Amino acid sequence: MGSISKSIIQFSLDLMSNIRSTERDKNTSISPLSISATLCLLLLGSNEDTARQIEQCLHLPESQMQLKDERRGFGKLCGNKMKKEEVADVHSQFRELLYKLNSPKTGSVLTIANAAFTQMNFPLSKDYLRNAEDFYQAKVETVDFQDDKARQQINSWVEEKTQGKITNLLSENSLDISTSLILINATYFKGFWKSKFKEENTTTAPFYTSKDSEILVPMMRQNAKFNLGIIEEIEAQIIELPYETEDLCMCIILPNEVDGLQKMEKQITAESVLKWTDPGFLTSTRLELQLPRFQIEMNYDLSQNLMNMGMVDAFSQQKANLSGISEIGLYLSKVVHKCFIEINEEGTEAAAGTAAVIIPKSLNIFKVDHPFVCFIKHKDTILFHTMVYSP
Missing domain, CATH: 3.30.497.10 (Antithrombin, subunit I, domain 2)
Structure with missing residues (x-):
């Protein structure tokens, strides 16, 4: 495959x-x-x-x-x-x-x-x-x-x-x-989600669409163990959110800088996605995850x-x-x-x-509060690919 x-x-x-x-x-x-x-x-x-x-x-x-x-x-x-x-x-x-x-x-x-x-x-x-x-x-x-x-x-x-x-x-x-x-x-x-968010923990919080502007979004929160990776070559972090079904997960790549997404996306290749989403690249880490609810x-x-x-x-x-x-x-x-x-x-x-x-013919806190990219991933392929600038 x-x-x-x-x-x-x-x-x-x-x-x-x-x-x-x-x-x-x-x-x-x-x-x-x-x-x-x-x-x-x-x-x-x-x-x-x-x-x-x-x-x-x-x-x-x-x-x-x-x-x-x-x-x-x-x-x-x-x-x-x-x-x-x-x-x-x-x-x-x-x-x-x-x-x-x-x-x-x-x-x-x-x-x-x-x-x-x-x-x-x-x-x-x-x-x-x-x-x-x-x-x-x-x-x-x-x-x-x-x-x-x-x-x-x-x-x-x-x-x-x-x-x-x-x-x-x-x-x-x-x-x-x-x-x-x-x-x-x-x-x-x-x-x-294998580890669900509690609705009572969701609060309104800022999401920074750029260094100079922000919007208020419903921010989900939970403390749990997640697989986390540091991607030094593109100055970003990656986190894996498993679903209840084995082999299915969401991977979020978050640039370190608020305005880092445009620069980061130019450096992502198929080889790097496969490398960064490989279980061997990630480390189980207990952290507080903050993720915006969006559609x-x-x-x-x-x-x-x-x-x-x-x-x-x-x-x-x-x-x-x-x-x-x-x-x-x-x-x-x-x-x-x-x-x-x-x-x-x-x-x-x-x-x-x-x-x-x-x-x-004719890391301790993984806070997704600025633009990010996410994949819905099966172990054999990418199902959905989303870039979020404004949830």
């Missing part, structure tokens, strides 16, 4: 940086797992430069990058057909990851669901549909995109899968009557961000090669993403939805 986990982390850091290049000092929250799953579903039917750019954007393992073009998708082998065992290794890794994450858990809920909504009578490759279901458990549903009920049906599916937290993923007039296929991911997480909801059209990251051809009517999906020429119209996260005394609730719209 190491290679796919590292890929998701690096993709998350790149995408977060690209979003924040125009969103400085604003809260930002994404689910790299949700977006990666959707884009890997797209990769499953991509070929040549289109596939290569998606792979590079997602930082997929070298073994995937070294495969010949005809093995990247389904377009050129066996007369536009491909045997399941010949699919690139990254999809097998993703299948294993989804199986682990969707396995029943005690003390928390974590579900990842994929689906493909296709225009009735649109000729999709049977190989693509079979492998999308096999590797990503993506159920295929037929709709009529000329009727707005199709959009409402997709939104209802996402809302159901995310326990009502992600609504109206596809806004009115967001689909064209020429829409042929929408690839969807819905991710939902609800976890309870963030974000909505993005990621199309330009993904193009900025090199995934250009998929959005080009002239250059897109999605021949593994259908013999009819297709290209990517947009990628939209919604993310929700709430942290309170009991634990964390987080949800995300991602849609790819495809159309034919």
